[in-house]
Amino acid sequence: MNDVFLAGPEASDYPRINDYFNRAYRHDPEAFSLEFELLRQQHAAFNSLQSIAGYCCAKPYGYAGDFGLIDRLYMHYIGDGDTIARWDAFAQAQPAAVAVRNRKAYFINLMAERMPARVLNVASGPARDVLEFYAKWPQAPVTVDCLEYDGQAIRYAQSLLEGNARVRFTQQNILTWKAEGAYPLVWSSGLFDYFSDAVFVRVLRKLLLCVAPGGTLVIGNFSDENPNRAFMEVGMQWFLHHRSPTRLAVLAREAGAGDWKPEVHCEPAGVNLFLHLHRPATAI
């Protein structure tokens, strides 16, 4: 294994690498994490900002899953240098990275199907999903209100969107934001899987208030069947609250959306789940 770590894996090594992470983590999570920290210090692919795993671990903006990392996944970034490039190719080929790219497509398809007049996009990050939606549907009669906590994410997204007047940004923490608006579609991906169950329910309750009668709320959350959890947690230091479809439906009920016809879908990799809630058309 040490040779593979030093040189970086070829595609034929991927099953062995996954097996190594999954087995060692399952066997003794604490011991494996400690052992891996020693490996990390020796390998640029796990400690350099130029690599996917190193960047995620270093958290240059103070949290995992920042706009820079998510956009690297969207853009299929591969860092320079043979070893980093091989490890980045590994990271990008994993179902978790594929799922992130798939959720962008999921958003674009959802928007195209519904063409909602107004959308609330909570925790918009790089907003590449919004950018690509308008690139595909330049005449779409849709405005998107992006609510995002990180001012640097907002500036990055604005630079991508180049002054698209149909997209507005508000810098707010969803935990303290006062719910307002009545949107036919409320969307949030890559946020709720950072929340404990208690915070999930609290924020969901708030977002339910923003859905127009007959409208839909969609929340993304990584599945508890994510096969890359060990690599993410040990290799990338990226921890999420993974959840099952049943758990998502239970949390929806706890938030008061039991009669909003909870449905859980997923993207083709089966890693990113989407909880759909439909607000009854009549007043509740």
Ligand SMILES: C[S@@+](CC[C@H](N)C(=O)[O-])C[C@H]1O[C@@H](n2cnc3c(N)ncnc32)[C@H](O)[C@@H]1O
């Ligand atoms: C993993 S990214 C997801 C970005 C985007 N939704 C996507 O799927 O491409 C998570 C984003 O949530 C934002 N965020 C985290 N906590 C937040 C909070 N309490 N309120 C608003 N935004 C938050 C972060 O700043 C980050 O940009």
